[in-house]
Each structure stands twice: as C-alpha cells, then as structure tokens.
Amino acid sequence: MQATKLIVLTGPSGVGKGTLVRSLLQRHPDLQLSVSATTRAPRPGEVHGQDYWFLARAEFKAAIAAGELLEWAEYAGNYYGTPRQMVSEQFAAGKSVLLEIELAGARQVRAQYDAEIVSIFLLPPSLDELERRLRDRGKDSETAIAKRLARAREEVAAQHEFDWQIINDDLETALQQLETAIYGATSCATADPMSPSA
Ligand SMILES: Nc1ncnc2c1ncn2[C@@H]1O[C@H](COP(=O)(O)OP(=O)(O)OP(=O)(O)O)[C@@H](O)[C@H]1O
Ligand SMILES: Nc1nc2c(ncn2[C@@H]2O[C@H](COP(=O)(O)O)[C@@H](O)[C@H]2O)c(=O)[nH]1
DSSP, rough: OOOEEEEEEETTTTTHHHHHHHHHHOOTTTTTOOOEOOSSSOOOOBBBBBTBEEEEHHHHHHHHHHTTTEEEEEETTTTEEEEEHHHHHHHHHTOOOEEEOOHHHHHHHHHHOTTTTTEEEEEEEHHHHHHHHHHHHHHHHHHHHHHHHHHHHHHTTGGGSEEEEEEEESSSHHHHHEEEEEEEEEEEEOOOOOOOOO
C-alpha cells in the first residue's frame, strides 16, 4: 500500500500540467485533485466547483482572512489558492492529494509540510514551444500570454527547488515519468530526479 502524499505539480502556464493530470487521474483514480479557488473569469466550458471555485476578489480576500487557504498567490493579475479543508479531509482519510499550482504557492506548501511532499516541476522542451502551446490552446488574450511567458522565465529558473524535473515533450513519456515520481520506479519507466534539466 502506498503512503499518503501531497503531490505538488508546478510548471509554467501552457506546459501541459492539466493535460497530464487528466491522464494521470484516469490511470490512478485513487489520486484526489484539489480544486483551487481563483478570481480569474471562467473560460468557456469551465465549471464552478469542478475546474475552479470562481470567486469575486472580495470573496477571495475573505477566504484568506479566515485562514481557509493552504496557500495562495497572485498570478498574471488574478488570485489563485488551495482551499485547506479538502486537502485536510482527504489527507486524514489516508488519500494522496495532487495540487496543480504555480511557484509561489508551491513554496508556501513546502514550508508547511515536509516529508509527505513530492514536488515536481514540469518543463517545456523550449520557451518557443511553450509560447506555441499557449497560442495554439487559444484560451488567453495576447496580454495574458505575454504575462504568462514573462512569469515562465522566473519559474523555470527555480526548477531545482523541486524533487523532480520532468520535460513534457512526448506526452506518454512525461506521464510515465510523472508516475515514477509519484509511485516509484517499480512499474514505470525511470526518471532521474537530478536530470533532465533545461
Ligand atoms: N506533450 C505535449 N506536446 C504538445 N502539446 C501539448 C503537450 N502537452 C500539452 N500540450 C498542449 O499544450 C496546451 C497547454 O496545455 P495545458 O492546458 O494542459 O497546460 P497547463 O500547464 O495546464 O496550463 P495552465 O497552467 O495555464 O492551466 C494544450 O493545448 C495542450 O493540448
Ligand atoms: N498558487 C496557486 N496557483 C494555482 C492554483 N490553481 C492554479 N494555479 C496556477 O495558476 C496558473 C494559471 O492557471 P490558469 O488556469 O489561469 O491557466 C497555473 O500555473 C496554475 O497551475 C492554486 O490554487 N494556487
């Protein structure tokens, strides 16, 4: 039986975190994905309570003041945060929880938990490819893409703060390396925690 873990998946916007997490959850229904709160407007098709808890800025600030968020950060003009309750409940029930969050939030989580954490930084094959993915996704304005790319450079520079660095080039290879990071190397391809680095 696997030990309970808090899995922190970080990487620049557009690198493919959400794409990989969807496949991971299909293959590992035991894993619980934390649904974040955000002040960002919903994109077409996004569902309140499923993709995010979409809050007004005042509601978000009230949640911070009430201590309801495990971590939070301002990112590209909006607030994002992890509701504490779901993580505590799942953790208490012995379930591993996956947080898909940006760098400042990941740092806050690592400052609060220690041994139970597996931290993973997902990298694009290149910054040009990251930009291509953000544009091809077609979900963000030019201004938003520019903010996300500027932030990406800072985030990539912090990749070695994480236990694992995984390059999302071939999706299936990255998925297998993610499984290795979370579950160990017994049934998955090996990913060296010290490499690859960008
Ligand atoms: N290995 C890959 N090769 C090519 N395209 C990919 C790969 N992985 C993901 N993509 C594409 O890149 C785009 C961005 O992926 P995704 O939305 O999963 O990124 P993200 O990291 O979750 O972004 P955000 O943090 O903004 O939510 C999507 O269009 C997705 O289909
Ligand atoms: N610190 C946190 N970051 C979060 C959280 N939920 C999502 N995110 C990160 O925000 C950016 C932008 O997301 P998008 O959905 O607007 O593209 C991305 O890096 C997410 O990983 C959170 O709860 N806390």
